[in-house]
Amino acid sequence: MAPTRVLLVDDQVMLTDTLTLRFSDLPDFVVLDSFCTNDHDLQGKVARLCPDVTVVDVEQAGLAAGELVTGLNRGCPAGHIVVLTGSTDTNLAVTVARAGAAAWVEKTSSLRHLIKVVRGVGHGLSWWPPPHLGAVLRSLRSDVRAGPDTAVPRSQAPTVDTLSPREREVLLGIMANKGQDLIGRELSISVNTVRTHTSSIFAKLGVHSRLAAARVAAAAAESPIGLATGANGAGDVVELLRREDPPRPGGL
Numbered sequence: 001m002a003p004t005r006v007l008l009v010d011d012q013v014m015l016t017d018t019l020t021l022r023f024s025d026l027p028d029f030v031v032l033d034s035f036c037t038n039d040h041d042l043q044g045k046v047a048r049l050c051p052d053v054t055v056v057d058v059e060q061a062g063l064a065a066g067e068l069v070t071g072l073n074r075g076c077p078a079g080h081i082v083v084l085t086g087s088t089d090t091n092l093a094v095t096v097a098r099a100g101a102a103a104w105v106e107k108t109s110s111l112r113h114l115i116k117v118v119r120g121v122g123h124g125l126s127w128w129p130p131p132h133l134g135a136v137l138r139s140l141r142s143d144v145r146a147g148p149d150t151a152v153p154r155s156q157a158p159t160v161d162t163l164s165p166r167e168r169e170v171l172l173g174i175m176a177n178k179g180q181d182l183i184g185r186e187l188s189i190s191v192n193t194v195r196t197h198t199s200s201i202f203a204k205l206g207v208h209s210r211l212a213a214a215r216v217a218a219a220a221a222e223s224p225i226g227l228a229t230g231a232n233g234a235g236d237v238v239e240l241l242r243r244e245d246p247p248r249p250g251g252l
Contacts, residue, residue, distance in 0.1 A: 001181060002191055003027065004122035007051035008034035009042065009072070010084070011060055019055070022111060028119065037061055037068060046075030050195070052180075053080050053122050055114075057107075058096055059087045069099035073209050077202035078180070078195040080121045084114065093132040094139045100209030103127040124179025140211060160217060162204045170197040174210050175217050 006029055008016045016034035023029040032049045035042055037060055046054065054072050058065035072081055082103040083096050093104050102121045105114050106129065117127045128136045160168060166187070173183035180194045187194075202208060205216045 001028070003030045004119065005030050005032055005049075005052045006118060006122075007032050007046065007049055007054045009037055009039075009054060009056035010034070011036050011038070011057065019114075023115070023118075026115070043071045043075040046072055046079075050076040051079050053082055053118050055082045055084050055118060057085050058083055058092070059085045065092055066095045066099040069096045069101050070208060073100040076199075077208055078198040080124075082114075082118055082121050088131070090132045090135050093128065094135050097128070097136045098139055098143060100211065104129060104132060122179075123181060124177060143211070143215065160205070163201060167197050167201050167204075170194060171201055171213060171217055174198070174201075175214050 006023055008019055008031065010016050013034075013036075020031045020034060023031050032051050033045070035045060037057065039045065054076070056068065056072060058068055061068040069081055069083070072079075080102045081096075081100060082105060083093075083101050084105050084107060085092075086107045088106065096104070103117050103126055105117050105127070120127065160171065163171065166189075169187055170183055173186065178186075180191050180198070184191045184194045189197075201213060205213055207213050207216060
């Protein structure tokens with residue numbers, strides 16, 4: 001199995017240097033680089049590196065935290081984002097979750113916990129601390145049930161019609177909350193090919209996260225056409241969110 005490729009984005013250089021050393025000591029991780037949150041070409045650098053997991057501190061971004069996470073998603077739509085922060089603000093957790101973050105780890109957590117979360121997120125899992133979990137799930141489920149923006153005319157709304165048969169198979173894997181490696185094994189394609197298909201899906205649907213792609217797929221599943229390969233239905237997208245509930249303390 002290929003190692004998880006990690007990018008660190010934090011304004012505390014001493015912290016990123018320490019994390020680089022610790023992650024690099026582990027055989028299943030490769031640290032690509034580290035940048036500050038105010039790097040003017042951050043999105044471009046993320047696009048060129050396309051990490052599996054980006055670990056970012058959004059606290060310094062303040063009200064722009066959602067924009068920061070959205071920008072990272074745009075840079076590498078196939079990647080995942082772990083927020084590592086000193087903040088305990090539930091509203092901030094909800095904001096970054098809706099922007100596409102997969103996990104939230106407080107800086108008071110142990111290094112062992114961070115590594116476990118990053119490893120899990122690299123394989124398609126999520127982690128939200130219990131104090132934030134209820135609010136995060138309520139907001140995400142509300143987004144899923146709301147469906148695509150009703151202000152957008154149906155003729156202009158993104159659809160699955162433009163996806164190739166293989167891209168639809170990958171999208172169904174995303175709806176089932178499967179990680180890239182599992183999707184690749186089931187479809188007999190490489191993880192890099194899964195990443196390529198995922199980026200293409202996001203671009204065609206006009207989205208920047210797995211959740212947003214699932215929302216579009218849910219809308220398609222409720223239409224008379226649906227997903228040609230046999231979508232599981234909108235209800236399964238809500239079930240997808242249930243499966244993303246973090247396990248009890250002790251392990252991803």
